[in-house]
Amino acid sequence: MEAVPHIEVRGLSMAYGEFVVQRDLAFKVNQGDIFVIMGGNGCGKTTLMRALTGLQRPACGTVLYGGEDFWNAEQEDQERLQRRLGIMFQGGALWSSLTLAENVALPLAEYADLSPARVAEIVSFKLALVGLAGFEDFYPSELSGGMKKRASLARAMALDPEILIIDEPSSGLDPLTARRLDDLILELRDSLGATIVVISHDLASILAIGSDSIYLDADTHTMIATGNPRQALQSGDPKVRHFLTRGTA
Amino acid sequence: MAAIPDYDAVMTEGNPDGMPHVSASSAAREAGQRLEMRRVGEDCLLLVLSGRWCLDQLLPTREAVEPALRQGVRRLTFDAVALGAWDTGLLTFLAGVLKVCKALDVEVDQGGLPEGIRRLLAMAFAVPEQKVAGRREKEGNLLERVGTAALEMFRGAPAMLRFLGEITLSFLRLLGGRARFRISDMWLEVEQVGPRALPIVSVISFLVGLILAYLGADQLRLVGAQIFIADLVAIGMVREVGALMTGIIIAGRTGAAFAAQLGTMQVNEEIDAFRTLGFSPVDFLVLPRMLALMLMVPLLTLYSGFVGMLAGLLVSVFIFDISLFEYYNETLRALELKHFWVGLSKGTVYGAMVAFAGCLRGMQCGRSAEAVGEAATSAVVTGILLITIAASVMTIVYYQLEI
Numbered sequence: 296m297e298a299v300p301h302i303e304v305r306g307l308s309m310a311y312g313e314f315v316v317q318r319d320l321a322f323k324v325n326q327g328d329i330f331v332i333m334g335g336n337g338c339g340k341t342t343l344m345r346a347l348t349g350l351q352r353p354a355c356g357t358v359l360y361g362g363e364d365f366w367n368a369e370q371e372d373q374e375r376l377q378r379r380l381g382i383m384f385q386g387g388a389l390w391s392s393l394t395l396a397e398n399v400a401l402p403l404a405e406y407a408d409l410s411p412a413r414v415a416e417i418v419s420f421k422l423a424l425v426g427l428a429g430f431e432d433f434y435p436s437e438l439s440g441g442m443k444k445r446a447s448l449a450r451a452m453a454l455d456p457e458i459l460i461i462d463e464p465s466s467g468l469d470p471l472t473a474r475r476l477d478d479l480i481l482e483l484r485d486s487l488g489a490t491i492v493v494i495s496h497d498l499a500s501i502l503a504i505g506s507d508s509i510y511l512d513a514d515t516h517t518m519i520a521t522g523n524p525r526q527a528l529q530s531g532d533p534k535v536r537h538f539l540t541r542g543t544a
Numbered sequence: 545m546a547a548i549p550d551y552d553a554v555m556t557e558g559n560p561d562g563m564p565h566v567s568a569s570s571a572a573r574e575a576g577q578r579l580e581m582r583r584v585g586e587d588c589l590l591l592v593l594s595g596r597w598c599l600d601q602l603l604p605t606r607e608a609v610e611p612a613l614r615q616g617v618r619r620l621t622f623d624a625v626a627l628g629a630w631d632t633g634l635l636t637f638l639a640g641v642l643k644v645c646k647a648l649d650v651e652v653d654q655g656g657l658p659e660g661i662r663r664l665l666a667m668a669f670a671v672p673e674q675k676v677a678g679r680r681e682k683e684g685n686l687l688e689r690v691g692t693a694a695l696e697m698f699r700g701a702p703a704m705l706r707f708l709g710e711i712t713l714s715f716l717r718l719l720g721g722r723a724r725f726r727i728s729d730m731w732l733e734v735e736q737v738g739p740r741a742l743p744i745v746s747v748i749s750f751l752v753g754l755i756l757a758y759l760g761a762d763q764l765r766l767v768g769a770q771i772f773i774a775d776l777v778a779i780g781m782v783r784e785v786g787a788l789m790t791g792i793i794i795a796g797r798t799g800a801a802f803a804a805q806l807g808t809m810q811v812n813e814e815i816d817a818f819r820t821l822g823f824s825p826v827d828f829l830v831l832p833r834m835l836a837l838m839l840m841v842p843l844l845t846l847y848s849g850f851v852g853m854l855a856g857l858l859v860s861v862f863i864f865d866i867s868l869f870e871y872y873n874e875t876l877r878a879l880e881l882k883h884f885w886v887g888l889s890k891g892t893v894y895g896a897m898v899a900f901a902g903c904l905r906g907m908q909c910g911r912s913a914e915a916v917g918e919a920a921t922s923a924v925v926t927g928i929l930l931i932t933i934a935a936s937v938m939t940i941v942y943y944q945l946e947i
Contacts (some may be wrong), residue, residue, distance in 0.1 A: 373823040382820050388813035392729075393690050402821050404724065450817075 299362040301326045301490045307356035309342050315340050320518050329491045329504050334511035340494045344462050349377050381456030385463045387443035389435035395446050396431035402453040421449040441472040458490045465497040477504050511537045549905050587618040594626035597634035608639030622656035707904050714826045723827045733836035739800050753852030757779050757859040774874035777856030782883045786848035791894030795927035799902035803923030805908025807916035834899040841895030842888045894931045901927035
């Protein structure tokens with residue numbers, strides 16, 4: 296564990312106009328954690344993800360990456376910090392006019408001096424990692440939902456990010472495909488040492504991969520720190536246990 | 545529960561319209577709903593529901609029960625022993641009655657209702673009605689809506705200027721060789737805008753040229769100078785009409801397509817994906833489209849001018865008996881190079897306007913399928929509006945400069 300947490304959120308509040316979605320969020324994510332942000336529909340999970348990734352300025356508070364303040368930084372520093380993130384969006388968000396190979400290759404344009412052959416090699420390797428070897432020339436519209444998510448993960452990993460932020464990895468996937476995606480996430484954490492933030496409301500997945508977590512409460516519009524989801528299931532806050540047991544406890 | 549035979553006070557029956565209902569043979573009971581209200585004891589009202597209660601019938605509303613409830617009733621019970629088939633019609637009626645009871649502070653005993661109905665009602669009332677913030681407010685009267693729309697229009701102006709600024713910065717990056725986009729994207733758009741638009745541009749330019757020729761023929765006959773049809777068509781098409789027609793065609797064809805493409809990318813979070821990777825969506829998506837239109841619309845304008853002149857030629861030769869040679873000479877005499885420059889400059893500006901409107905509306909698109917449709921419509925309207933404003937300004941300026 297580092298002295299400085301990999302990601303730290305301080306006093307974060309997010310609002311749409313007058314309507315406050317979540318207030319006073321504060322949590323730390325350590326290196327190598329799989330940090331789960333859970334909560335019901337409409338509680339502000341995705342809004343929090345947008346604040347973490349620099350897409351939507353929070354109403355107040357800020358996010359620190361390795362001790363560096365993101366929201367109060369200059370634009371250049373923000374872009375530098377953003378490059379340390381790999382993001383997998385809810386629907387995949389693959390660029391529909393590009394093939395899978397081009398999708399994964401585009402972030403690599405960052406390194407302008409890579410030869411095309413080298414880029415093709417990297418792309419094939421990343422696609423092979425997510426089990427999509429041989430799909431280089433397919434367009435996103437030709438893939439199934441699960442393949443899109445995996446391809447999106449390959450793109451998120453293109454620049455070997457220190458932090459992977461994954462929005463709803465298993466929504467819209469069948470249980471087995473979701474499970475394989477979970478295994479992939481665990482594998483990435485173990486082999487690359489990446490810190491992973493997962494936004495999810497899929498119980499099986501939360502309990503299988505989470506090492507730390509917070510619960511966003513839609514009623515009180517703030518968070519409950521829940522620690523390891525498996526422990527939270529045994530002895531956590533009643534509201535969180537209610538959520539984790541689908542309302543039976 | 546059993547009905548206590550203590551009939552006093554109120555006793556109404558049938559539906560509020562006073563439709564006669566048939567007496568209580570079992571077949572007739574299936575045919576029509578029947579609502580009876582009996583006063584039981586001091587302050588208790590018993591609702592007896594019988595017969596078939598379905599949506600295809602004329603069912604009573606809560607108003608049928610409300611007056612009876614207001615007469616000092618403290619408790620409401622039900623008897624549904626003779627109830628036949630029922631559906632949402634009965635449930636909405638009961639939900640309405642329950643709401644009235646709540647407002648009047650009447651205690652309700654649902655014991656007399658079938659199990660299924662009780663459970664559905666319990667489910668409907670389980671989560672209290674929420675005052676959700678951010679819901680769209682109800683639209684007011686005409687005047688209010690006109691006012692709101694006008695304010696919205698002015699509020700849109702800063703967003704437009706901001707976008708214009710982003711595009712300008714992006715062009716500066718392009719000049720400095722730092723803009724990141726794929727040149728192949730631009731050629732793809734060039735193909736879409738140019739060669740593929742030729743058929744429609746041909747047809748419309750030909751017909752407009754024909755109209756101009758007829759218009760000129762009619763007026764010029766009065767002074768016996770029909771040969772000047774050639775001047776009118778040539779200068780008209782090359783300077784003004786060619787560019788205007790091409791601009792409007794491209795606004796409908798390509799402006800709408802741009803808005804729909806970018807709008808869909810917005811819905812799919814593809815534009816967010818660009819942002820988080822540090823790519824400027826303006827460089828990557830707007831710049832190639834803008835360049836493609838600024839390159840192709842002037843060329844189409846030129847083409848449109850020639851097709852229009854061809855139409856004028858055919859009309860003059862075959863209808864108004866002007867010789868081919870005369871028409872050709874007159875056209876050459878009328879056309880100066882400056883007319884082409886005027887037409888080309890207008891084409892370039894209109895192309896930029898269409899690309900601006902299409903991309904602006906696409907980038908502003910909301911996150912739903914409906915919003916994509918709105919963006920496409922709005923792109924065409926904005927595009928044509930901008931073209932018309934630019935056309936007026938440029939015509940006045942060129943006139944003043946005597947070009």
